[in-house]
Amino acid sequence: MTPEQKKFAKGYRFNNFEGQPEAKISQLDIPSKVTIPLKQGFGDEVAPIVEIGQTVEAGQIIGRDDESISSPVHSSINGEVVAIEKIDYLGEETTVITIESNGNDGLQTLPGASVNWQDMPADTIDELVYLSGAASSGTSGIPTTFNSASIMPNEVENVIVQGVASQIHNISLEVLLKGDILSHFTAGLKILKKLMPKARFHMALDESQNRTISKALQLMSPVKTINVFTVPRKYPLHRDEVLIPLLLGQKIPHGYLAANIGAIVLDIPAILAVYDAVTEGIPLIEKTIALCGPGFRENTHVKARIGTCLEDILKKRTKPGKDIRLVKNSCLTGNTLTDMSLPISRTFNSIIALTEGTEREFLSFVRPGVNKDSFSRVFLSSLFEGLSPRIKKGCDTNLHGEVRPCIACGFCEDVCPVNLIPHLLFHQVQNDVIDELLINYKIFDCIDCNLCTYVCTSKIPLAKYIKDGREKLADEGLTCPEPDFPLKGVKP
């Protein structure tokens, strides 16, 4: 059986950028100090259940709240709590717990875990998934009876496993699933099937990277329990708002989560976290992170304890003497990382080091541009792209041009994954015409993927204008009409 191929006409394929992570991974040393944010991944911030001065073990729950929609947070090292404070964590005020190591490298596992998960009752699985923190994965969380997502496990109709490589830099699936881990992955899927018995399972795999993986998956599941799709390597197919309509033909209404239409989207690390929790009782205290982009000496992967500060991860790994911009997870939508004392959390999957484009390029507009990426085909790179994958496209943060009036070239419309006409919305917001027409032009469908800004010939920050437009509409009390079909669970 071959996987079904899905096509996607819009979006944009980021091909051959420099700084892709190699399929290598190294384990970082246990840090001497960690800072653990009490909001990690899906869910609300939890309350601390430890005090300053208290000794904690790696794997011990230090923050938990069963009432709100949330998942527990664990200490990732053995040591002593030295501070509980509020800090600005990537733009959000977050409570963090700082723990100093005592040098011990043991790990407290969750009780009740067993390799014989087949015989385990569903509520044990439910509890383990919750207690391990794995339930905070994905864009809607994994539903458990402990309120870890906005719906309950029996309300889930579709589970989508997302192995899409749609970003400029992508974590290597080869690393995530190497060796035995592939069998952990398939077991993890079956465990989830026990947790959410009513759900149909789907898997979206990147067409180029995962042929072997999808084949292996097919071989390993003798019963047809999972529909495997291959999807093109196009940005932003990793987004629920684009992937779910493509696979299931359902639309997520503005302001709601995939869970509200009964769908849960999980990435591959989330499935592995479920497996680790249920079979070995290992809580989610470690994360594999891809180090991407030209600012690193070597583009590899590291496995680090959650709460490790950026400095410990990056030290000696970035190129010295270069002006570098560090970005979390995505070159198009990621936060800039400026404070190196901030920790990593469960939501990290890559750190990208871009060269700041401060170096000006003499007569840049007449250069052949063999390694310049563009949606248009005005550079030689579009000729060479297919010919030689060895020519890597550069990534620096230069704007590559001056801002100009829109010339209606239509590139933004060609790429918009949700079929908007970005320049139309932009003109209206720019002229300050904030009225129902904007809603009629579907401004609330925009998913802030920033792709229109990426391709714009006139260097207009379209996505920003569109976001402003939505905020201004909200200020005037104009909101997106509520969907006219029933939704599940709690509105986020």
Added chain:
Amino acid sequence: MKLVSSLIGKLHNVRALNKMKPLIDAMDAGILGPEDLTEGRPHLVDNVDIKRYMSMVILALVPATLASILFYRWDAIRLIAISYIVGGTVEVIFAIIRKHDIHEGFLITGLIFPLVLPPSTPSWIVAVGVVFGTMFGKEMFGGTGRNIFNPALVGRLFITIAFPATMTTNWKMPFAAADAVTVATPLSAFKTEGITASFTDLLIGNTAGSMGETCRIVIILGGIFLILTKVSNWRVPVCYISTVFLFALIGNHFLPERIAPPVFQVFAGGLLFGAFFMATDPVTSPFTRTGKYIFGISCGILTVLIRSFSGYVEGVMFSIVIMNAFNPLIDQIVLMFKYRPAKA
């Protein structure tokens, strides 16, 4: 490079040149390369910019320009030089008055305009045409991006109407001597005597006509190049040309004296140049896809109608300008249908 950069740096500091700031900025950005960084989200952006985009149009026009220089020597160089100097000056003046950067659009307008003129157009008429086209075709509407009409076409149309004698009778064969007798263009030859020129002559440009319009083979190549680079959209030229072909095919069957045969219609006059280089101007053609089809088809119908039934010999410019005027309306109507409120 260092030398240039320090020189431009010095220019920035000369007080007397403060007024000329747009000019110096343009040199700075053009020669030394873009300087700004992304603000983040997105951190990386596409390498294309207006300069590159427009350079592609110029590049696509190079063969047609070379052909016109080969055919008409100094006349061609004279017209292009005047158009660029006058057009550039007007752009700089407006940039200074309106305090914006110099916009690269005049580089295209300044080249397209002379290419659609008869080779023996007097220099002063060229200058008048450029000034009129820029002022009333572009600046009156608020500058690049807001203009409804293609500025080169507005200029060309103005001088056609204002100086009919010079503009409609002053045609020469390629390679002709300066004092050679004027001849008829293939379209007017058909209109007055019913003669159609040979296909090969039309293709390589061995006919009288506007400077850059005659050598059709290089125009087709340039047009295809633009479509391949995504700088121009295939919808308008394809619809335009095929409509002319179909309409002429049918029309010629019923009214052979009035409506010229289809292949001749497509290759004669300024149709190919207009379809590939002027109707495709993204600013002045509809941005919706359906709108582009409507625009192309209407241009095609109008062109054949004007050529066959009006006092004018050529209808390409008129039809594009007329449709330019309708393009905001076309877009509005298409959008109305596209975004019709769900409930009726």
